[in-house]
Amino acid sequence: MKLSAMLVTALALSLIGVSARAQFSHGKIKIGVLDDFSGQFCAGNCMGPVNAVRIAADEFGNKIDGVPIEIIWGDHQNKPDVGVALTNKWLDTEQVDVIVDVVNSSVALAVQNIARAKGKAVLYSTAGSSDLTGKACAPYSAHWTYDTYQFGKTIGDAVPYLGKTWFIIATDFAYGKILASQIKLNVEKAGGKVLGTVFHPFNVNDASSFILQAQASGAQVVALANSGNDATISIKAAKEFGLVDAGVKIVPVSMDLPFVDGAGGLAVMQGMFLPLPWYPGLSDKARAFSAEFKKRQGTEAPYLMAGLYSAVRTYLLAAQATNTDNPKPIFEYMRAHVINDAFTSHGVLRPDGRMVHDVYLTRLKKPSQSQGPNDLSRLVAVIPGEKVFRPMSEGGCPYVKNN
Numbered sequence: 346m347k348l349s350a351m352l353v354t355a356l357a358l359s360l361i362g363v364s365a366r367a368q369f370s371h372g373k374i375k376i377g378v379l380d381d382f383s384g385q386f387c388a389g390n391c392m393g394p395v396n397a398v399r400i401a402a403d404e405f406g407n408k409i410d411g412v413p414i415e416i417i418w419g420d421h422q423n424k425p426d427v428g429v430a431l432t433n434k435w436l437d438t439e440q441v442d443v444i445v446d447v448v449n450s451s452v453a454l455a456v457q458n459i460a461r462a463k464g465k466a467v468l469y470s471t472a473g474s475s476d477l478t479g480k481a482c483a484p485y486s487a488h489w490t491y492d493t494y495q496f497g498k499t500i501g502d503a504v505p506y507l508g509k510t511w512f513i514i515a516t517d518f519a520y521g522k523i524l525a526s527q528i529k530l531n532v533e534k535a536g537g538k539v540l541g542t543v544f545h546p547f548n549v550n551d552a553s554s555f556i557l558q559a560q561a562s563g564a565q566v567v568a569l570a571n572s573g574n575d576a577t578i579s580i581k582a583a584k585e586f587g588l589v590d591a592g593v594k595i596v597p598v599s600m601d602l603p604f605v606d607g608a609g610g611l612a613v614m615q616g617m618f619l620p621l622p623w624y625p626g627l628s629d630k631a632r633a634f635s636a637e638f639k640k641r642q643g644t645e646a647p648y649l650m651a652g653l654y655s656a657v658r659t660y661l662l663a664a665q666a667t668n669t670d671n672p673k674p675i676f677e678y679m680r681a682h683v684i685n686d687a688f689t690s691h692g693v694l695r696p697d698g699r700m701v702h703d704v705y706l707t708r709l710k711k712p713s714q715s716q717g718p719n720d721l722s723r724l725v726a727v728i729p730g731e732k733v734f735r736p737m738s739e740g741g742c743p744y745v746k747n748n
Contacts, residue, residue: 368669369412370440376402376657377441379431379456380471382420385548385574386448394418394446394471396641397650400634401657409665417441421452423547428452432459442670443468443660446653450474450520457483466672468660470653473520473572473599475527475735478699482742485672487679489700490652490688491622493520496598497527498733499620499704500568504535506708506725507594507618508565511537514555514579515570517544524570524598532568540564549575552582560588572599580608589613602707602721603645611712611721623648623688624705624724634687645719655688656700692730697742701730 378398382391395418402414419435421428428447435441436459443466447453453472460467461483468487469477475494477486511532515521521544529539540562543555556579559567567588569579576597583595595617597608602621605614625635625646634654638646663678664670676694684692689702707722715721737745 378418425455468656479740489656493524501531512559512564630687
């Protein structure tokens with residue numbers, strides 16, 4: 346009888362295990378990192394996004410309820426059609442449960458269309474267009490780290506520190522156009538004036554003509570609504586043509602602290618203001634993530650990678666709690682629980698997909714003020730997320746009731 350009872354118990358436990366695993370389709374949780382692994386957004390050895398995702402997965406032992414977590418990655422080459430082809434392949438034939446990161450807003454918006462149509466999950470960290478939580482929102486997508494609306498609003502808050510007259514240099518694609526419009530709107534709301542805006546092609550080799558136009562405008566502040574190599578060469582050109590030495594404030598809106606050295610260091614960028622979605626020295630959790638990322642990647646952790654880690658970790662927590670890879674209960678769980686990790690201590694995921702968290706206004710130090718390579722800036726202000734992220738009522742997301 347005892348043996349029979351033991352067999353019954355073992356059978357019951359095994360059936361519970363099978364039932365748990367059955368909630369995860371194809372017997373695994375598969376994450377697809379869709380990024381630029383060869384172009385201008387490729388940082389270092391290009392594996393930063395993959396390492397950020399791996400750090401999150403490692404916290405779960407790379408398994409949830411015995412179900413393995415698998416991570417794959419693909420290069421969209423900054424081309425929407427390539428991103429669309431990879432997305433369809435991953436979702437239709439390779440059983441990818443969630444696509445993550447997706448640098449380049451043009452690619453992200455194309456991916457969003459597919460995710461919406463197929464009811465699949467996407468977590469954006471590096472894409473910036475605020476349309477992802479506005480008119481182009483999707484029921485199972487989350488925009489985690491930053492967006493063009495938030496950057497523009499933060500710039501408006503910085504006008505008293507910088508000056509009243511502005512010139513904008515922006516990339517001529519979705520991200521740059523939306524960001525430039527948000528900067529103009531918020532500068533003018535703060536009592537400033539935009540004297541001119543110039544759009545340049547993506548991935549330019551020479552920024553001198555754009556910088557000369559900014560110089561000729563006589564603006565006190567030049568906002569760089571570009572990113573990657575485009576921002577770096579714009580910063581160096583501003584120094585070369587004397588804008589920095591003449592006291593013109595340069596605001597590289599998308600620049601992050603780990604990339605200051607590549608743009609000429611504090612000798613070139615001293616005094617510049619950086620609006621940062623994450624400040625790595627604010628908590629023990631943040632410092633621990635930074636140390637682990639540097640150990641794996643060999644470079645300091647950018648805010649985009651901290652945000653990506655946070656998004657994937659939150660998704661995996663929800664998958665663990667709901668015992669499924671079905672995006673509907675996963676996203677319901679994510680929206681119902683405060684996010685507390687290395688990226689934020691009180692983040693909230695809204696129904697439109699926007700993850701709301703505090704942001705930070707920082708100013709780069711003079712070389713003489715810096716105590717070392719990790720001491721580049723001082724914190725000017727902590728801005729509550731509800732103040733700088735767009736209200737849901739203004740976004741136009743069709744999935745938000747009473748919008």
